[in-house]
Amino acid sequence: MDEKIAPHKGDFLSDEQAMKLAIQEAYKGAPFVSPNPLVGCVILDENSKFLSSGYHHKFGEPHAEVDAYTKLSDQELHNAQVFVTLEPCAHEGKTPSCAKALAKMPLKRVIFGLEDPNPLVAGQGAQIIRETGISCLEYDGELKSDLEDTCEVFLKNFREKKTFVAAKVAQSLDGQIALANGESKWITSEGSREFVHELRAWYDAVIVGRKTIETDNPSLNVRHPEIQKENYLIVIDPQGKILNSKKSYKFLEIHKKEKVIFAVQKDVTTDYKTLKFTDLDDLLNQLWNLKIKSVFVEGGARTYSGFLTAGLIDRLHVFTAPVIIGSGDGLSWSEYFSIPALEHKLVLKNVKHKTFSPDQYLTGRLMRD
Amino acid sequence: MDEKIAPHKGDFLSDEQAMKLAIQEAYKGAPFVSPNPLVGCVILDENSKFLSSGYHHKFGEPHAEVDAYTKLSDQELHNAQVFVTLEPCAHEGKTPSCAKALAKMPLKRVIFGLEDPNPLVAGQGAQIIRETGISCLEYDGELKSDLEDTCEVFLKNFREKKTFVAAKVAQSLDGQIALANGESKWITSEGSREFVHELRAWYDAVIVGRKTIETDNPSLNVRHPEIQKENYLIVIDPQGKILNSKKSYKFLEIHKKEKVIFAVQKDVTTDYKTLKFTDLDDLLNQLWNLKIKSVFVEGGARTYSGFLTAGLIDRLHVFTAPVIIGSGDGLSWSEYFSIPALEHKLVLKNVKHKTFSPDQYLTGRLMRD
Numbered sequence: 001m002d003e004k005i006a007p008h009k010g011d012f013l014s015d016e017q018a019m020k021l022a023i024q025e026a027y028k029g030a031p032f033v034s035p036n037p038l039v040g041c042v043i044l045d046e047n048s049k050f051l052s053s054g055y056h057h058k059f060g061e062p063h064a065e066v067d068a069y070t071k072l073s074d075q076e077l078h079n080a081q082v083f084v085t086l087e088p089c090a091h092e093g094k095t096p097s098c099a100k101a102l103a104k105m106p107l108k109r110v111i112f113g114l115e116d117p118n119p120l121v122a123g124q125g126a127q128i129i130r131e132t133g134i135s136c137l138e139y140d141g142e143l144k145s146d147l148e149d150t151c152e153v154f155l156k157n158f159r160e161k162k163t164f165v166a167a168k169v170a171q172s173l174d175g176q177i178a179l180a181n182g183e184s185k186w187i188t189s190e191g192s193r194e195f196v197h198e199l200r201a202w203y204d205a206v207i208v209g210r211k212t213i214e215t216d217n218p219s220l221n222v223r224h225p226e227i228q229k230e231n232y233l234i235v236i237d238p239q240g241k242i243l244n245s246k247k248s249y250k251f252l253e254i255h256k257k258e259k260v261i262f263a264v265q266k267d268v269t270t271d272y273k274t275l276k277f278t279d280l281d282d283l284l285n286q287l288w289n290l291k292i293k294s295v296f297v298e299g300g301a302r303t304y305s306g307f308l309t310a311g312l313i314d315r316l317h318v319f320t321a322p323v324i325i326g327s328g329d330g331l332s333w334s335e336y337f338s339i340p341a342l343e344h345k346l347v348l349k350n351v352k353h354k355t356f357s358p359d360q361y362l363t364g365r366l367m368r369d
Numbered sequence: 370m371d372e373k374i375a376p377h378k379g380d381f382l383s384d385e386q387a388m389k390l391a392i393q394e395a396y397k398g399a400p401f402v403s404p405n406p407l408v409g410c411v412i413l414d415e416n417s418k419f420l421s422s423g424y425h426h427k428f429g430e431p432h433a434e435v436d437a438y439t440k441l442s443d444q445e446l447h448n449a450q451v452f453v454t455l456e457p458c459a460h461e462g463k464t465p466s467c468a469k470a471l472a473k474m475p476l477k478r479v480i481f482g483l484e485d486p487n488p489l490v491a492g493q494g495a496q497i498i499r500e501t502g503i504s505c506l507e508y509d510g511e512l513k514s515d516l517e518d519t520c521e522v523f524l525k526n527f528r529e530k531k532t533f534v535a536a537k538v539a540q541s542l543d544g545q546i547a548l549a550n551g552e553s554k555w556i557t558s559e560g561s562r563e564f565v566h567e568l569r570a571w572y573d574a575v576i577v578g579r580k581t582i583e584t585d586n587p588s589l590n591v592r593h594p595e596i597q598k599e600n601y602l603i604v605i606d607p608q609g610k611i612l613n614s615k616k617s618y619k620f621l622e623i624h625k626k627e628k629v630i631f632a633v634q635k636d637v638t639t640d641y642k643t644l645k646f647t648d649l650d651d652l653l654n655q656l657w658n659l660k661i662k663s664v665f666v667e668g669g670a671r672t673y674s675g676f677l678t679a680g681l682i683d684r685l686h687v688f689t690a691p692v693i694i695g696s697g698d699g700l701s702w703s704e705y706f707s708i709p710a711l712e713h714k715l716v717l718k719n720v721k722h723k724t725f726s727p728d729q730y731l732t733g734r735l736m737r738d
Contacts, residue, residue: 173687174703175544183711318542322717322733324677328707334543338697342552348691351727358720360729364691
């Protein structure tokens with residue numbers, strides 16, 4: 001990711017910088033807002049001097065606009081400019097309508113990043129503001145893709161009525177995640193691992209394959225100094241091997257029973273919730289019906305490859321450690337995925353980079369070339 | 370890599386910043402100085418205000434110190450501080466002794482990054498300067514590893530009497546360089562490819578395996594807007610298949626005959642220079658005898674894996690494109706390299722990152738963990 005914007009009150013910001021800051025703010029709510037979208041808001045005075053910023057902290061709590069404007073006096077809001085990543089809401093849900101609140105203020109203008117796809121809003125939020133004579137425009141600049149990224153889960157949920165799928169890979173420089181003999185251990189840095197725990201919290205559920213449980217015995221909970229969250233855990237266990245095993249697995253001790261779901265392909269007798277699925281698409285549809293709006297795929301090779309092959313991954317988060325394991329006796333995360341010709345390669349779009357020294361981190365939206 | 374330092378005359382620089390700038394300067398000579406080391410020099414006034422910088426541009430041309438101090442007046446050099454990445458030379462070769470030249474100046478102090486391993490210098494350069502009463506110290510801070518990196522070829526050549534081996538990999542996000550069916554094409558960005566051409570010029574010779582020639586028919590020359598250089602090209606062709614082929618290969622048209630060397634393992638009749646070798650270590654020793662001080666390995670999978678297995682790679686340059694090819698039908702650059710247990714993984718040290726959007730670039734020194 002590129003450099004952070006961190007203005008002091010009174011600093012001049014261009015429209016682009018204000019929207020960029022609003023995007024930065026939006027991400028602060030990532031672990032806590034589901035099923036709401038991430039939203040950030042920045043308020044400048046009439047001369048584009050920075051006044052305040054805010055974001056939607058948590059589901060059920062005030063929206064980003066409220067978080068930003070309650071920091072300001074009536075005097076400061078006079079002729080102010082509001083930048084918000086998503087169209088202010090027209091409807092009243094757990095909180096009052098932001099559009100109606102903004103419409104009552106003596107603002108110069110409101111710029112919103114994306115139209116809200118929620119049919120309860122979709123243009124109506126902007127309309128409410130415009131009717132009072134305040135200029136209210138949809139942003140149309142270089143940050144449009146970044147704006148889509150901020151609320152991609154929400155957009156997919158609303159546009160396609162489907163669960164959003166993110167996948168995380170922690171690999172060696174040569175694309176390996178383990179040795180073929182099953183030996184596997186953290187190869188990425190502490191900074192990478194802390195961010196993985198944050199990412200787990202960004203999504204409603206973690207998905208993991210049976211073999212990863214058997215070989216790594218992972219906890220798969222959110223262990224982050226600043227985030228407390230209990231995520232759902234979906235274990236893909238087609239033959240019910242884990243369920244029928246006498247072994248004690250860490251994740252069963254750590255996660256509350258009602259947060260663990262086994263995805264199986266044969267009848268299994270168990271106290272745990274099970275979903276009988278035909279393929280991954282079917283599994284995702286069943287998760288959607290359970291109101292699981294987003295999942296975070298954490299391996300292993302068969303699970304990653306299955307999602308890749310089915311074309312179901314929306315976003316990929318890849319952490320690469322500067323070590324070489326060798327494909328000879330290694331296990332690649334894309335081991336069971338293949339394409340017939342290079343023109344069919346999968347391409348990540350709107351790619352962002354970051355360093356968790358000495359690791360590289362890359363994320364992007366996934367689509368066929 | 371982190372941010373560049375670009376001071377104006379009169380800007381204050383700390384000792385660390387001055388040395389960092391000297392390192393930056395050193396790299397500017399990378400395509401042209403062999404067999405000399407890369408050297409950079411920065412001169413500050415007595416109050417640590419920036420005066421000038423310079424570097425060793427090209428073999429046979431003035432050294433970095435000269436490049437920096439000839440930009441200054443005698444008045445400016447009064448009480449000046451000289452930061453140079455390598456000990457000033459004591460001996461006179463193609464150019465006069467820098468140590469002797471500095472010793473005649475009214476300097477406050479000289480800080481050099483590394484002691485020159487050349488026995489003709491090794492401490493004697495510093496001694497010459499000290500004898501005149503000028504303080505002359507070896508740098509001992511956080512940039513020590515970066516200083517070693519700047520002249521790693523020269524250091525290996527002098528310390529071990531061996532050819533330095535760098536390797537470049539251009540891979541997909543999942544570690545693939547081609548499809549197993551042989552299909553292969555540039556997957557990295559234009560920015561990455563331009564830097565690859567610069568890197569070719571950093572080293573004396575490119576090494577490539579037979580199969581890469583057959584499948585890709587590459588040119589393997591230096592095509593860079595600012596660099597003109599004819600490198601050696603070593604083709605590893607154990608059975609003489611390329612040599613005996615009737616096919617026309619691009620590299621044979623593009624490279625001068627005397628710059629192409631075939632490494633073979635059986636007798637072959639040809640006008641080209643051949644080296645009969647037993648293993649890669651033996652080949653490198655023969656290249657050392659030909660005064661080839663550094664090589665740049667450019668694939669393919671068997672060649673990379675051979676060098677990895679033999680533990681012969683000193684530096685790795687990896688360009689990763691945000692695309693997924695799949696290990697299923699893909700060819701990994703480490704396809705024929707394996708380790709018995711993760712504790713034997715290869716680890717890159719003093720890793721640096723850069724982005725050639727949308728690609729990631731990573732480089733580091735290679736060693737066993």
